[in-house]
Amino acid sequence: MKLERFRAEGPIATVFGAVNTGSWRQEYPTVDYEACIKCGTCQRYCPVDAITIRADQEECVAFAWDFCKGCGICANECPKTCIKMAPVGGER
Numbered sequence: 001m002k003l004e005r006f007r008a009e010g011p012i013a014t015v016f017g018a019v020n021t022g023s024w025r026q027e028y029p030t031v032d033y034e035a036c037i038k039c040g041t042c043q044r045y046c047p048v049d050a051i052t053i054r055a056d057q058e059e060c061v062a063f064a065w066d067f068c069k070g071c072g073i074c075a076n077e078c079p080k081t082c083i084k085m086a087p088v089g090g091e092r
């Protein structure tokens, strides 16, 4: 069977992590740095590689805000539950 080629009209994202979220993130991750054990689990699970662990710094979990989607996976996977999601723009 011959497969038809997909033809897209207009711009499409081919790499999810390359999409600059800018204005559409609804929530963002916040870290309790006192409780963080710098295990790197959040970094491993982030689907867009937006987390960097800086073990030598007090604020040891850094987020690339241009790419963080606010998905909450890092908060779900943190073994110390020290990442909480907060609404963009304050409490709702």
Ligand code: SF4
Pocket (backbone or CB within 6 Å): 031, 035, 036, 037, 038, 039, 040, 041, 042, 043, 053, 061, 077, 078, 079, 080, 081, 082, 083
């Ligand atoms: S998963 Fe939690 S404890 Fe581990 S580095 Fe990330 S924030 Fe820290």
Ligand code: SF4
Pocket (backbone or CB within 6 Å): 028, 029, 045, 046, 047, 048, 049, 050, 051, 063, 067, 068, 069, 070, 071, 072, 073, 074, 075
């Ligand atoms: S909220 Fe999602 S995209 Fe943002 S740092 Fe956490 S896992 Fe990555």
